Amino acid sequence: MITDNNQCMQASEKEIIEDFSLFDSWEDKYEYIIDLGKKLPALDEKYKLEENQIKGCQSAVWLVAEYRDGRVFFKADSDAVIVKGLVSMLIRVLSGHSPDEIINAKLGFIGEIGMRTHLAQTRSNGLLAMIRQMKNYALVYKTIRTKKTQ
Numbered sequence: 259m260i261t262d263n264n265q266c267m268q269a270s271e272k273e274i275i276e277d278f279s280l281f282d283s284w285e286d287k288y289e290y291i292i293d294l295g296k297k298l299p300a301l302d303e304k305y306k307l308e309e310n311q312i313k314g315c316q317s318a319v320w321l322v323a324e325y326r327d328g329r330v331f332f333k334a335d336s337d338a339v340i341v342k343g344l345v346s347m348l349i350r351v352l353s354g355h356s357p358d359e360i361i362n363a364k365l366g367f368i369g370e371i372g373m374r375t376h377l378a379q380t381r382s383n384g385l386l387a388m389i390r391q392m393k394n395y396a397l398v399y400k401t402i403r404t405k406k407t408q
Contacts, residue, residue: 264359266354266355267351267352267355267359267363270350270351271351271365271366271367271370272367274347274350274351274367274371275367275370275371277290278290278370278371278372284372284376287371287372287376288340290343291340291343291344291347292339292340292343293343294342294343294346294347295336295338295339295340295341295342295343295344295346296339296342296343297346298334298335298342298343298345298346298349299333300335301320301322301333301334301335305320305322305333305335306320306335307320310322312384312387312388312391313387314383314384314386314387314390315336315341315383315384315387315388316338316380316381316383316384317336317337317338317341317384318336318337318338319334319335319336319341319345319384319387319388320334320335320336321333321334321345321388321391321392321395322334323392323395323396323399325357325399325402325403328356328403329354329355329356330352330353330354330355330356330357330360330395330396330399331353331354332348332349332352332353332392332395333349334346334348334349334388340381341381341384344373344381344384344385344388345388347367348365348388348389348392351363351365351367352392357396357397357399357400357403358396358400360392360393360395360396361393361396361397361400363393365389368385373385
């Protein structure tokens, strides 16, 4: 069964793929990712704590999640603008969805836009670490919600 939220997630992925298809070169695509990073709102300094920092990223990346009304909302920041661009795409797709939707998200757009082949190994590992942390937050909120209903 496809939910409206699942369709929303797929629509966000499709928009990202379409945005990237407008660029011919990877240099232009990197510039676009950097622009996305510049547009991501800065994370309040009070959240830039070691406990919110994602392990496995070459750059410093902070990620926080909030659970309200059955959905998980993400905020993030990085000291590297290209990484901010990468995390902004993940936030665009995953934020505002249920824990189950986030846990089960395939994130096919990453392969579709060529990120798997065009990111340096360290950036690729960082991207995977960001995805893993977002899914971990969703799993925690799902577990908490399940325990409350038992």
